[in-house]
Amino acid sequence: MEIFDFEILVQELDRPLGKNKYFAILQFVYAKTESDTKDIKPDLGESLGETQEEARSKMHEKYQSWLATQN
Numbered sequence: 627m628e629i630f631d632f633e634i635l636v637q638e639l640d641r642p643l644g645k646n647k648y649f650a651i652l653q654f655v656y657a658k659t660e661s662d663t664k665d666i667k668p669d670l671g672e673s674l675g676e677t678q679e680e681a682r683s684k685m686h687e688k689y690q691s692w693l694a695t696q697n
Contacts, residue, residue: 627658629696634651646674646676649673650673651673652685652688655668
């Protein structure tokens, strides 16, 4: 299985949670297999951040950790 695309979605919270104003989720992960392309749904939860960049960065770290366990 070869991961070839993923998307992190960042949105503003309706009401901030403490200092956190943004949350990020992993919207999709596409992987190629021997026979087709699959949409994988890893359950990484969400990441919170004071800025969009912080929330995205935290989710990217979770994604990289998950990806390391897939090999």
